[in-house]
Amino acid sequence: MADFWGTVFNFENYGELVVLVQNSIYAGALLGIVGGLIGVFVMQRDLQFAVHGISELSFAGASAALLLGVNVVLGSTLGSLLAALLIGVLGVRARERNSIVAVLMPFGLGLGILFLALYEGRTANKFGLLTGQVVSVDNEQLGLLVTISIVVILGLGIMWRPLSFASVDADVARARGLPVTAISVAFMILLGLAVAVSIQIVGALLVLALLVTPAAAAMRVTASPFLTPLLSVLFAVAAMVGGILLALGGGLPISPFVTTISFAIYLVCRVIGRRHSIRSRSRRVSPALESRIPA
Amino acid sequence: MPAPVTPPILSIRSATLSFGDRPLWRGLNLDLQAGEFLAVLGPNGTGKTSLLKTILGQQQLTSGTVELLGAPVRRGSREIGYIPQQKLLEQGTPLRARDLIAFGINGHRWGLPISSAALRRQVDQVLESVGASDYGHSSVATLSGGEQQRIRVGQAIAGNPRLLLCDEPLLSLDLHHQRAVSDLIDEKRRQLNTAVVFVTHDVNPILGMVDRVLYLAGGQFRIGTPDEVLRSEVLSYMYDTPVEVIRSRGRIIVVGAPDGYGAHDHDVHHVEGGAH
Numbered sequence: 001m002a003d004f005w006g007t008v009f010n011f012e013n014y015g016e017l018v019v020l021v022q023n024s025i026y027a028g029a030l031l032g033i034v035g036g037l038i039g040v041f042v043m044q045r046d047l048q049f050a051v052h053g054i055s056e057l058s059f060a061g062a063s064a065a066l067l068l069g070v071n072v073v074l075g076s077t078l079g080s081l082l083a084a085l086l087i088g089v090l091g092v093r094a095r096e097r098n099s100i101v102a103v104l105m106p107f108g109l110g111l112g113i114l115f116l117a118l119y120e121g122r123t124a125n126k127f128g129l130l131t132g133q134v135v136s137v138d139n140e141q142l143g144l145l146v147t148i149s150i151v152v153i154l155g156l157g158i159m160w161r162p163l164s165f166a167s168v169d170a171d172v173a174r175a176r177g178l179p180v181t182a183i184s185v186a187f188m189i190l191l192g193l194a195v196a197v198s199i200q201i202v203g204a205l206l207v208l209a210l211l212v213t214p215a216a217a218a219m220r221v222t223a224s225p226f227l228t229p230l231l232s233v234l235f236a237v238a239a240m241v242g243g244i245l246l247a248l249g250g251g252l253p254i255s256p257f258v259t260t261i262s263f264a265i266y267l268v269c270r271v272i273g274r275r276h277s278i279r280s281r282s283r284r285v286s287p288a289l290e291s292r293i294p295a
Numbered sequence: 296m297p298a299p300v301t302p303p304i305l306s307i308r309s310a311t312l313s314f315g316d317r318p319l320w321r322g323l324n325l326d327l328q329a330g331e332f333l334a335v336l337g338p339n340g341t342g343k344t345s346l347l348k349t350i351l352g353q354q355q356l357t358s359g360t361v362e363l364l365g366a367p368v369r370r371g372s373r374e375i376g377y378i379p380q381q382k383l384l385e386q387g388t389p390l391r392a393r394d395l396i397a398f399g400i401n402g403h404r405w406g407l408p409i410s411s412a413a414l415r416r417q418v419d420q421v422l423e424s425v426g427a428s429d430y431g432h433s434s435v436a437t438l439s440g441g442e443q444q445r446i447r448v449g450q451a452i453a454g455n456p457r458l459l460l461c462d463e464p465l466l467s468l469d470l471h472h473q474r475a476v477s478d479l480i481d482e483k484r485r486q487l488n489t490a491v492v493f494v495t496h497d498v499n500p501i502l503g504m505v506d507r508v509l510y511l512a513g514g515q516f517r518i519g520t521p522d523e524v525l526r527s528e529v530l531s532y533m534y535d536t537p538v539e540v541i542r543s544r545g546r547i548i549v550v551g552a553p554d555g556y557g558a559h560d561h562d563v564h565h566v567e568g569g570a571h
Contacts, residue, residue: 044388158405165402168390168435171379172450175351175460177371178403219387223434225408228389 010249017248023142024201028244030149031201031210032237037156038194039215039236040229041187044167046094048212050087053101054195056108057083059204061196062129063115072129073144077196083108084192088185112204132203132255145197152197155190163187164225201240202255209259210236217266220273235265302365304329304457304490305350310359312342312349319345320516323359325509329457330488332481332504334495334521337511338552343494346511347460350492351375364457373403376451376489378480380463381440392438392446393418393431399453417453425449425479441472445479452483459484461493465500473500498525499546512552521547 018025042051061079065072083104091097116126156163166173166180174180198207214235218228243258303326310323319342327333335343348354349361352368361368363375376399396418397410410418422431427445430438438446444464451459461480465473481504484491493501498508498521508524510517512533517524525547530538539550 040389044385157407161398161402161404161406161408164390164394164408165398168384168388168395169379169398172377172447173398173402174353175371175375175377176399176403176454177369177373216387219389223387223389223391223436225389225391225394228387 006250008250008252009246012249014249018245021244021248023139025241025244027142027145028201028240029237030146031198032214032240033233034149034152034194035198035210035240036214036218036233036236037153037229038191039211039213040218040232041156041163041167042191042211043215043219044164045187047097047191048208049098049101050084050091051191051195051208051211053087053105053108054080054083054192055199055204055207056105056112058108058192058196058199059129060108060111060115062199062204063112063119063126066121066126066129067115067119071141071144073141073148073196073200076129076199077148077193079108080192080196080199081189082192084188084195085185088188092184128203128253129199130203130205132201132206132253132258141200145200148193148197152190152194155186159183159186202258203253206255206259209255209262210240213259213262213266214239217262217269220266220269221276235262239265301329303327304331304364305492306360306362306365308360308362310349310361311357312345312354313357318357318514320511320514323516325518327458327490327492329490330484332484332491332493332501332506333509334493334498334501334505334507335509335511336495336498339496341511341513343511344462346509347462347492347494350458350460351377373454374457376454376456376459378444378447378451378459378461378464380466381444381447381468384436384438384443386436388434388436390435391432392427392435392442393422395435395446396421396431396449396453399450421449421453424483425452439472440468441475444468444472444476448476448479448483452487452489455487456489459489459491459493461491461495463494463496465495465497470500477501477504502545502547525549 042048058076058080061082062072062076064079065075086104087097087100091100112129116129119126162173162178162183166178166183170180194211195207198210202210215228215232217235218231222228222231239258239262242261243254246257247254305325305327307323307325311321312319335346337343345354349356350363350368352370352372363372394408397408397414400414400417419428419431422428425445425448427442427449430442435443435446447464459480464480465476468476477500480491480493481501483489495501498505502521505521507518508521510524510530510533512530513535515533517529517533523529525540527538527540530540530549530552534552536551538552541548541550
């Protein structure tokens with residue numbers, strides 16, 4: 001038992017380790033911002049399943065890059081952009097989108113497994129693409145991750161208002177002359193980029209913990225247009241940085257720590273959200289009831 | 296009907312729309328003046344929604360022209376306020392009622408939704424004018440159907456449009472809210488002198504405010520005042536079968552229309568155009 005906990009949590013030489021992975025911690029925090037922000041729109045646009053689909057093709061792209069010996073971030077970006085555009089263009093309606101994702105997902109995963117099987121390098125690299133890695137991110141890749149993350153954050157900042165409008169009511173936005181289709185394609189590109197950077201650290205199988213769970217948790221406790229993205233970012237950064245710090249000592253990948261923190265935050269938010277909604281419901285219902293009673 | 300002294304807001308000329316070889320309507324001519332209220336009636340599949348899409352530039356006519364304020368329609372316009380039917384908004388949607396209204400003013404602008412004091416005042420005014428000040432700060436997902444439609448009316452009029460397009464805005468509201476929301480739309484078009492195109496399957500809630508009716512059925516159309524169009528002879532001719540239009544206590548009931556128009560619905564309060 002002591003062995004188990006020793007593997008999961010190990011804080012020997014912790015100070016030195018933190019310095020070693022300093023860059024990864026910054027990258028993790030940046031990824032938290034990306035995931036927390038884009039998650040708010042993933043939830044509103046009902047793209048949770050699509051995120052999973054994109055990540056599997058991103059995984060295929062990354063493993064192809066690994067096999068060919070080219071930049072893995074580049075490979076995963078190409079894979080996820082391709083998937084995001086396919087899903088965005090072919091799956092305009094929710095039902096169509098779900099079938100397209102369901103068709104693409106196993107194909108991507110299968111391709112990825114094929115490429116990994118052919119790859120003869122370190123097994124840690126292989127496994128890392130699926131379940132996350134952190135130390136193996138070298139400086140060149142880190143630079144690319146940071147650049148892509150900044151592109152996503154800036155892109156979201158520029159489209160925030162029309163994207164919110166189009167997400168809550170595409171018909172009205174279209175009637176007002178907004179380029180709803182172009183906005184949707186642009187969003188899918190940003191989503192593809194966000195997935196591509198996320199799988200480098202949390203792994204293809206676990207991106208939802210970064211791109212969906214924090215936003216879903218925030219939406220349980222608030223519906224404010226400012227607090228929702230703020231809390232979502234806060235939750236995602238806490239999960240990412242917390243996960244990296246906890247994983248440091250042991251020999252385990254960071255993803256179980258990230259997903260567990262993320263999940264715990266969600267649980268807490270559900271409990272708070274339930275209390276909150278009961279209170280607000282009773283507040284909003286009672287005057288309506290009173291008004292129905294004839295004076 | 297107001298006298299056509301000014302150029303029309305909306306002008307439709309010899310418009311024909313067919314899907315494949317099935318014409319929905321043929322040779323439609325319509326001029327809509329500022330402040331005029333047009334109800335578009337008819338059973339499903341007769342091109343009521345397609346007409347709205349045509350006006351919004353999202354549907355190409357087979358032949359003919361549609362002009363908004365003297366210019367051919369483009370894809371969407373800020374001169375148009377659009378009120379859709381009520382729909383369920385996801386719990387947790389991070390928007391308050393007042394944010395929806397703000398979209399009607401600046402939703403097309405890029406950037407972060409940071410609102411100026413001037414914008415907040417403008418939104419407050421709209422909230423007050425549609426009687427929604429009490430729930431301006433409520434999350435949109437907690438609004439009732441009637442509250443939500445009030446906000447949508449506010450959103451549609453917030454940019455002072457010249458034309459209001461309403462696509463079944465009363466659907467799934469109870470009678471009380473149908474009345475409140477349609478009264479609100481009527482009040483706003485009078486205040487702002489906005490032309491209104493109101494697509495509905497039930498003319499009764501808006502009967503008192505309608506200037507003209509466009510009735511679509513059987514590949515044909517009739518335009519005129521409600522008294523001219525909603526008559527047994529006219530509808531019998533259009534449907535090519537005996538149809539009876541009964542007026543009872545200020546309401547209109549259509550009996551015997553084939554394929555849904557009132558025939559399957561025995562609720563005498565409604566003139567049904569078929570389920571949605």
